Each structure stands twice: as C-alpha cells, then as structure tokens.
Amino acid sequence: MTEYKDIEAAAGRLTGVAVRTPLLSNRQLDDLAGGRVLVKPECLQVTGSFKIRGAYNFLSQLDPDEARRGVVAFSSGNHAQGVAAAGTMLGIQAAIVMPEDAPRAKLENTRRLGGEVITYDRYTGDRETIARELAAQRGAVVVPSYDHEFIIAGQGTVGLEIAQQCAELGMEPEQVLVCCGGGGLIAGTAMALKANYANVAVHPVEPEDFDDTARSLRSGKREHIDSSARSICDALQAHSPGEMTFAINEALLGRGLIVSDAEVRAAMRFAFANLKLVVEPGGAVALAAVLSGKIDTQGKSTVVVISGGNVDGEMFAEIQRAASG
Amino acid sequence: MTEYKDIEAAAGRLTGVAVRTPLLSNRQLDDLAGGRVLVKPECLQVTGSFKIRGAYNFLSQLDPDEARRGVVAFSSGNHAQGVAAAGTMLGIQAAIVMPEDAPRAKLENTRRLGGEVITYDRYTGDRETIARELAAQRGAVVVPSYDHEFIIAGQGTVGLEIAQQCAELGMEPEQVLVCCGGGGLIAGTAMALKANYANVAVHPVEPEDFDDTARSLRSGKREHIDSSARSICDALQAHSPGEMTFAINEALLGRGLIVSDAEVRAAMRFAFANLKLVVEPGGAVALAAVLSGKIDTQGKSTVVVISGGNVDGEMFAEIQRAASG
Numbered sequence: 001m002t003e004y005k006d007i008e009a010a011a012g013r014l015t016g017v018a019v020r021t022p023l024l025s026n027r028q029l030d031d032l033a034g035g036r037v038l039v040k041p042e043c044l045q046v047t048g049s050f051k052i053r054g055a056y057n058f059l060s061q062l063d064p065d066e067a068r069r070g071v072v073a074f075s076s077g078n079h080a081q082g083v084a085a086a087g088t089m090l091g092i093q094a095a096i097v098m099p100e101d102a103p104r105a106k107l108e109n110t111r112r113l114g115g116e117v118i119t120y121d122r123y124t125g126d127r128e129t130i131a132r133e134l135a136a137q138r139g140a141v142v143v144p145s146y147d148h149e150f151i152i153a154g155q156g157t158v159g160l161e162i163a164q165q166c167a168e169l170g171m172e173p174e175q176v177l178v179c180c181g182g183g184g185l186i187a188g189t190a191m192a193l194k195a196n197y198a199n200v201a202v203h204p205v206e207p208e209d210f211d212d213t214a215r216s217l218r219s220g221k222r223e224h225i226d227s228s229a230r231s232i233c234d235a236l237q238a239h240s241p242g243e244m245t246f247a248i249n250e251a252l253l254g255r256g257l258i259v260s261d262a263e264v265r266a267a268m269r270f271a272f273a274n275l276k277l278v279v280e281p282g283g284a285v286a287l288a289a290v291l292s293g294k295i296d297t298q299g300k301s302t303v304v305v306i307s308g309g310n311v312d313g314e315m316f317a318e319i320q321r322a323a324s325g
Numbered sequence: 326m327t328e329y330k331d332i333e334a335a336a337g338r339l340t341g342v343a344v345r346t347p348l349l350s351n352r353q354l355d356d357l358a359g360g361r362v363l364v365k366p367e368c369l370q371v372t373g374s375f376k377i378r379g380a381y382n383f384l385s386q387l388d389p390d391e392a393r394r395g396v397v398a399f400s401s402g403n404h405a406q407g408v409a410a411a412g413t414m415l416g417i418q419a420a421i422v423m424p425e426d427a428p429r430a431k432l433e434n435t436r437r438l439g440g441e442v443i444t445y446d447r448y449t450g451d452r453e454t455i456a457r458e459l460a461a462q463r464g465a466v467v468v469p470s471y472d473h474e475f476i477i478a479g480q481g482t483v484g485l486e487i488a489q490q491c492a493e494l495g496m497e498p499e500q501v502l503v504c505c506g507g508g509g510l511i512a513g514t515a516m517a518l519k520a521n522y523a524n525v526a527v528h529p530v531e532p533e534d535f536d537d538t539a540r541s542l543r544s545g546k547r548e549h550i551d552s553s554a555r556s557i558c559d560a561l562q563a564h565s566p567g568e569m570t571f572a573i574n575e576a577l578l579g580r581g582l583i584v585s586d587a588e589v590r591a592a593m594r595f596a597f598a599n600l601k602l603v604v605e606p607g608g609a610v611a612l613a614a615v616l617s618g619k620i621d622t623q624g625k626s627t628v629v630v631i632s633g634g635n636v637d638g639e640m641f642a643e644i645q646r647a648a649s650g
Contacts, residue, residue: 019349019350021347022346022347022369024344024369025344026371027371027410041601043601044347044349044600044601044602046351046352048599048601085352105598269638272603272638272641273430273638274373275369276366276368276369276373276602276603276604276634277369277601277602277603278597278601278602278603279601309601313594313597313598313645313646314645314646316597316642316645317641317642317643317645317646318642320638320639320641320642321638321639321642
C-alpha cells in the first residue's frame with residue numbers, strides 16, 4: 001500500500017525529470033465560481049500530461065536485470081507517452097499497446113519519444129491480454145497504468161506540489177477536484193493532500209457513462225462501466241476502479257462529480273479563451289465540473305487539476321468553432 | 326528616465342494584481358534548439374498579456390483628482406484590456422480607442438473588463454489624435470501604451486521575474502528574446518535583466534515589414550515603418566520606436582531579429598502541440614525566432630518571452646488546420 005513517504009521519495013526521484021507545474025489563478029474563473037479557484041496545469045508537464053510522474057517513478061525502481069529485458073504498457077495515450085519518455089531517459093526499451101483510434105498526436109508522440117507502438121481495436125480487443133502476452137514472450141515487466149504503488153506514489157507528487165504551493169500562497173485548499181479514470185492520480189493526490197490538510201475534500205470527476213468510481217464510492221464495491229459507453233474523454237475510459245486505487249479512494253474521497261461531453265467542450269473553450277491553455281477532453285473534466293456548477297464554489301477555495309493537453313489540432317479546432325457543445 | 330529601482334517599486338505595486346508567470350521548460354524545444362530554452366508565458370497573465378503590468382503601475386500612481394477624471398488609452402487590444410482591468414481594479418473610468426478590425430476577443434474582453442470602447446479605422450484614422458481629443462474634452466489623462474516611465478517600469482517586472490527565476494534555477498541567461506512593438510516591454514525587461522546579469526544579450530524580435538526597431542538600432546535614429554505594411558501580428562504594429570523606449574533600447578539591446586508571418590504561424594502551432602499554450606501572433610515572434618534559427622541557440626541558455634495569448638478562436642483554428650504557413 002502506498003504511503004505518504006513513498007510520495008515524498010517519488011518527488012525526489014522526479015527532480016529534474018518532471019516539471020513542477022505552477023498553480024495558476026484566473027480572474028474570470030474566480031468571478032464565475034464566486035470564490036478562489038486555483039488551476040494545476042499538468043498539460044504543461046513533460047509529455048503533456050501528469051503520466052510521466054508515475055511512469056518514471058516505476059521504471060526508475062526496476063532492478064538492472066528487469067531494466068535490461070524492457071517494459072510493456074497498455075494505454076490510450078498519456079501513460080504511453082509517459083512510459084516511452086521515462087524509458088528513453090533511463091535507457092529501458094518500452095513497448096506500448098495503444099488503441100488504433102487513439103488521438104493521432106498521442107500515437108505519434110509515443111513513437112517520437114522512443115516507444116514501440118502496437119495498436120489494437122479499442123472495442124473488440126483486450127489490451128491487457130495483448131500486453132501480458134507480449135510481456136511473457138519477452139520476459140518484460142508490465143507497467144500498470146494506475147494500479148501499482150509506484151504509479152500511485154508518482155502521480156501523488158501532483159498533490160504534494162499542490163500542498164506546497166498552497167502553503168507558499170498562505171492559503172488552505174478547501175476542496176480539490178481531480179479527474180478519475182482508473183484512479184491512480186486522485187489516489188496519490190488525495191493521500192498527499194490529506195497528509196497536509198486533514199479537512200480538505202477531494203472529489204473525483206468523471207465523464208457521463210464512465211462514472212464507475214462515483215458509483216463505487218456510493219455502493220462500497222468496485223462497479224464496472226457498460227461496454228457500450230462512449231465519451232469524448234479518451235483518457236478516462238478505464239472499465240472499473242483499480243483494486244489498490246479504490247482501497248485508497250474509498251477511504252479518502254468525497255462524492256464523485258459527473259460531467260457531460262458538452263460541458264467538457266465548454267470547459268476546453270473556456271481554457272482556450274481565458275486560461276490560454278490547450279486542454280484535452282479528459283483533462284478538462286474537473287474544470288468542467290466547476291464551470292457547470294456541479295459543486296458549490298461560492299466563497300470557497302477550490303483547486304482544479306487539469307491533467308493533460310494532448311489533443312489533435314483538428315479536434316481542438318472543431319471544438320473552438322462550435323458555438324455550443 | 327526609468328531606473329532599476331522604479332521596476333522594483335512597480336513589482337511591489339503589482340503584488341496580488343499581476344500573476345508571477347512561471348518560467349517553463351520543454352524538452353522538444355530544448356532538443357530543437359540544441360540548448361536550454363526557457364519560456365516566460367505572459368499569455369497566462371491577467372487579461373492574457375503582460376500589458377496589465379504597465380497599465381496598473383501607471384493608473385495606481387495617478388493623484389485622486391486625476392483618478393476622478395478618468396483615463397483614455399489607444400490600443401490594438403492588449404494595452405486596452407490592461408487599462409480596462411487596471412481601471413476597474415482601482416475604480417478609475419477607462420475609455421479605449423481601438424481599431425475596428427482588432428481581434429473580436431480583444432474588443433469583447435476590453436468591454437467585459439469594464440472599458441468604454443471607441444473604434445476607428447486602423448488604416449485611415451489616427452488613434453492618437455482621436456484619443457487626445459477625447460481626453461481634452463473630458464479632462465482625462467492619456468495612458469501611453471509604451472512611451473512613459475511608469476509603463477516601462479511596469480513591463481520591466483517581466484525582466485525582474487526572469488532574473489529571479491533564473492537565479493532560483495541556478496542558471497545564468499545568456500540571451501533573452503523579447504517581441505518589440507513600441508519597445509516598452511523590452512526596454513523595461515532589458516533594464517531589469519542587465520542590472521542582474523551584466524553580460525546577458527537582449528534581442529528585440531519584430532515581424533517582417535515592422536522592423537522599425539531593428540533598423541533604428543542599426544542607423545542610430547528612430548526609423549518609421551511604411552504605412553502599407555501588413556502583418557498577422559496585430560499587437561506589434563507601432564509605427565516607430567518610442568522616444569523614451571528607444572533611448573533605453575539603443576543603449577541596452579543586441580541586434581534585432583525579424584520573422585515572417587509563416588514563421589509566426591509555425592511557432593503558434595508548435596506552442597499548441599508541444600507547450601500546450603495558446604499564443605497570439607504577436608506573442609509568438611520570439612519563439613518563432615528560435616524555431617526558425619534566427620539566432621544561435623546551440624549549447625546556450627536562451628529565454629523567450631511569449632507576450633500574450635489573445636487570439637480569436639476562428640483564427641487559431643485556421644492556423645492549426647493549415648499544414649504550412
């Protein structure tokens with residue numbers, strides 16, 4: 001089980017590897033929310049998302065023998081880029097199983113970062129099986145995308161930075177909103193935040209029909225999503241909460257918030273026009289939850305994690321052009 | 326004449342008003358440049374550009390009688406938004422004379438920030454005359470967009486932050502590239518940088534056909550641009566260097582760099598795809614100079630100022646769609 005000291009150790013390993021992304025404020029956002037809203041833009045992170053944090057923390061702890069045999073990962077794109085980049089930095093060969101309909105930018109960047117890309121059909125193939133077979137053939141280690149203590153500890157450095165940056169600003173965060181796919185980012189982030197601010201509420205935000213964590217938090221057991229579910233948020237399509245992540249999240253999180261594709265598009269437009277940030281759909285859900293009033297922000301201090309910005313130019317342009325979602 | 330202590334005083338006034346924008350690094354940019362490149366993204370600033378710095382520093386030093394009579398400014402858009410926002414913060418009425426073909430986002434935001442917008446034809450009207458007549462009618466103070474010691478000192482806080490942030494990173498900037506219209510930003514920035522790093526080279530970057538500062542630095546007198554000149558960079562269309570700004574710039578700057586509209590578009594696409602930043606054309610010229618090899622960056626440490634991100638969604642989408650400039 002991940003502990004707070006593991007997150008601190010991960011922060012040490014990530015020094016000079018991951019960027020300490022800033023904590024931004026924006027007047028329009030504060031005005032709309034009727035309170036103070038701080039934005040943690042992991043779209044500005046190396047490889048364009050937070051995923052390098054967990055991937056590097058995992059790969060840097062392989063023993064020399066494991067490192068020589070290489071790693072295999074399966075990912076819709078952001079974890080793929082994180083693993084590819086971490087592999088290149090550490091001299092470890094990385095093969096990544098990715099859906100063939102992943103954003104072109106994510107496929108191209110994974111290759112450019114030095115990853116070997118193997119594609120499959122998202123709706124018929126089972127990426128986990130493909131990855132495990134490949135790993136068995138090669139004797140390679142599988143890099144889980146969320147359900148591992150090294151991954152959770154690495155992603156948790158986002159929460160550690162938020163805690164430090166709030167302290168530097170002399171303020172206490174009352175609520176923190178984090179996107180949730182498999183739950184690795186929010187598990188580590190909640191652990192780091194709760195260790196510093198016992199009263200902070202940490203809420204997962206998910207796309208409509210991919211609300212497995214929200215439902216699991218209510219029922220107390222790991223719920224699954226329907227295989228017919230579709231969302232613009234390609235980065236948040238895990239089928240159920242992780243075993244390790246849910247054990248942490250069940251203990252630490254507040255209620256789950258749900259946003260629609262239209263609300264995500266509106267948040268991406270807001271980020272373009274006001275924050276001047278390029279945000280991918282899955283990266284925009286926490287911001288969307290604030291903008292669409294899914295949580296009370298009046299007179300409160302709220303932190304919103306923007307998890308990534310890896311979106312194709314064409315899709316981004318189409319969303320900018322559309323007057324409504 | 327602006328002095329270094331005026332920039333330090335401006336930084337004090339701007340605390341809690343302007344954002345201390347981060348100094349970002351990006352692996353792709355470092356790889357392309359063959360050296361270390363740090364980006365100062367003033368697109369993340371309040372009102373989406375650095376202009377709030379000078380505007381607030383100016384307005385906050387008006388005496389109560391002047392403040393009561395209000396201010397008038399003329400601007401293609403970023404100074405307009407800075408003056409409107411500073412006016413609203415300080416309770417000072419602000420009228421802004423803007424070209425009717427200014428980006429829609431700039432016109433709308435200036436109104437939304439509380440400014441009274443008066444439009445004119447950029448190619449036939451004289452905005453300075455219109456503004457001065459209006460100011461005379463109202464007894465209002467004109468807020469110059471660059472040629473004033475308070476404006477230069479305010480914009481110089483960009484350079485002060487760069488100097489502080491480089492010190493925090495334990496590195497010395499060898500060259501700093503800054504966009505140049507009337508020259509206020511670069512004059513203040515160069516003054517702040519040179520006070521901290523005597524050997525730093527500060528280069529102005531201008532769009533093709535708007536290279537009045539580059540030519541003036543060569544000839545030693547204030548050159549003018551041709552009235553038929555056109556550029557995608559709406560924010561950098563001053564007709565000649567300012568008197569005060571040129572006196573500073575002549576003493577402090579290295580040679581001027583020139584970029585084409587196509588190079589600016591390519592830099593905007595690079596910023597979207599790799600930096601995840603929304604950058605307006607005028608804000609992208611310094612980045613364009615690095616990407617198009619207008620200056621040697623091999624093995625050097627270079628800081629690039631991105632001055633603003635106020636660009637219409639339609640134009641941004643069109644630039645993202647175009648495969649080449």
